[in-house]
Amino acid sequence: MNSLPSRVFETAVNELAKLPGIGRKTAMRMALYLLKSRREDAEAFGNAIIRLHNDIRYCRECGNISDNELCSICESPKRNKSIICVVEDIRDVIAIENTGQFNGVYHVLGGIISPMEGIGPNDLNIPALVEKVESGSVSEIILALSTTIEGDTTNFYIYKKLHSLTVPVTAIARGISVGDELEHTDEVTLGRSIVNRTPYENTIQKKNQ
Amino acid sequence: MNSLPSRVFETAVNELAKLPGIGRKTAMRMALYLLKSRREDAEAFGNAIIRLHNDIRYCRECGNISDNELCSICESPKRNKSIICVVEDIRDVIAIENTGQFNGVYHVLGGIISPMEGIGPNDLNIPALVEKVESGSVSEIILALSTTIEGDTTNFYIYKKLHSLTVPVTAIARGISVGDELEHTDEVTLGRSIVNRTPYENTIQKKNQ
Numbered sequence: 001m002n003s004l005p006s007r008v009f010e011t012a013v014n015e016l017a018k019l020p021g022i023g024r025k026t027a028m029r030m031a032l033y034l035l036k037s038r039r040e041d042a043e044a045f046g047n048a049i050i051r052l053h054n055d056i057r058y059c060r061e062c063g064n065i066s067d068n069e070l071c072s073i074c075e076s077p078k079r080n081k082s083i084i085c086v087v088e089d090i091r092d093v094i095a096i097e098n099t100g101q102f103n104g105v106y107h108v109l110g111g112i113i114s115p116m117e118g119i120g121p122n123d124l125n126i127p128a129l130v131e132k133v134e135s136g137s138v139s140e141i142i143l144a145l146s147t148t149i150e151g152d153t154t155n156f157y158i159y160k161k162l163h164s165l166t167v168p169v170t171a172i173a174r175g176i177s178v179g180d181e182l183e184h185t186d187e188v189t190l191g192r193s194i195v196n197r198t199p200y201e202n203t204i205q206k207k208n209q
Numbered sequence: 210m211n212s213l214p215s216r217v218f219e220t221a222v223n224e225l226a227k228l229p230g231i232g233r234k235t236a237m238r239m240a241l242y243l244l245k246s247r248r249e250d251a252e253a254f255g256n257a258i259i260r261l262h263n264d265i266r267y268c269r270e271c272g273n274i275s276d277n278e279l280c281s282i283c284e285s286p287k288r289n290k291s292i293i294c295v296v297e298d299i300r301d302v303i304a305i306e307n308t309g310q311f312n313g314v315y316h317v318l319g320g321i322i323s324p325m326e327g328i329g330p331n332d333l334n335i336p337a338l339v340e341k342v343e344s345g346s347v348s349e350i351i352l353a354l355s356t357t358i359e360g361d362t363t364n365f366y367i368y369k370k371l372h373s374l375t376v377p378v379t380a381i382a383r384g385i386s387v388g389d390e391l392e393h394t395d396e397v398t399l400g401r402s403i404v405n406r407t408p409y410e411n412t413i414q415k416k417n418q
Binding site for chain 2: 020
């Protein structure tokens with residue numbers, strides 16, 4: 001594609017095209033939308049992005065994003081601080097919070113081990129997790145990472161780190177999705193769902209909740 | 210979806226979700242990407258958007274975006290200033306420029322007539338087009354708007370405005386796309402392509418260019 005007739009516009013398109021999943025055509029549509037919107041709105045947009053880095057804080061305890069030193073979850077007296085759910089990033093915190101099924105606290109790793117992207121264990125917030133367990137206040141660690149090779153690798157790394165500390169380490173259940181038909185489920189998932197079968201009563205309980 | 214644990218993050222997500230075609234989940238992924246990127250990169254991103262409104266200029270002649278008073282197309286001595294191609298917005302300028310098939314200049318309307326979106330003829334850059342034609346320097350007006358109801362309406366409105374001025378008004382050809390199979394082409398398009406059939410030699414010429 002030829003260069004655009006304005007460097008200012010070109011710069012905006014290039015920046016928008018850096019966003020994940022956004023190609024040059026979509027970026028151009030977005031830049032045009034922003035150009036057509038009111039000046040105040042475009043400025044609010046730009047400033048919101050700049051403020052992201054300058055004003056955001058991370059919870060001292062769990063690494064979740066926060067407006068204060070402690071996030072609203074770690075601050076809440078209603079949450080069980082001894083059950084820690086290990087997640088990749090804050091999107092997972094939000095996803096699990098939306099289920100309404102978890103009453104413990106989180107530990108945000110800030111990524112998962114991915115040699116392809118150059119992310120090793122030292123880039124992740126794992127030492128703080130080990131410290132928490134060493135302090136003796138933790139009754140269970142729930143590993144809630146993606147069921148990918150990277151997620152499995154990270155799970156195993158954390159498991160090995162915590163193994164000697166005799167804290168129970170669990171992982172979120174892998175099985176067929178609710179609403180899925182058996183014939184369309186892949187073999188590995190279906191196999192796991194048979195190996196890890198649960199008492200039928202649990203299924204009913206979950207449905208009623 | 211529940212509110213996010215940080216207002217700063219929430220604001221950024223809300224702003225990104227305003228972009229055309231971006232839902233809340235994608236906006237969250239984008240915000241997280243920007244949060245994970247380097248501070249300078251996020252600032253460059255935000256500033257590029259803010260600069261869009263503050264620093265961009267529009268070509269005095271055609272309404273195309275530009276870094277100077279005249280855009281590079283209107284400024285070029287190689288372009289035929291008497292043939293004006295009327296387009297909706299700058300994306301269409303870029304699309305037509307990319308074909309390398311047009312050597313005239315453009316007239317950017319800044320939109321098309323759309324009662325649904327509250328855009329009337331008075332919101333568009335039409336008077337300047339009429340003025341150009343009235344000045345007598347125009348040998349052809351090419352209407353190159355989308356083949357939608359809104360595009361047709363706008364075409365017809367401009368055609369009526371220019372009708373008394375005896376300038377030849379043409380519209381870009383409508384027919385089956387190059388590479389399309391006949392059986393998959395809709396009836397209206399196929400019908401038009403028969404009514405507006407062109408000398409076979411033209412087809413060969415176009416292929417060779």
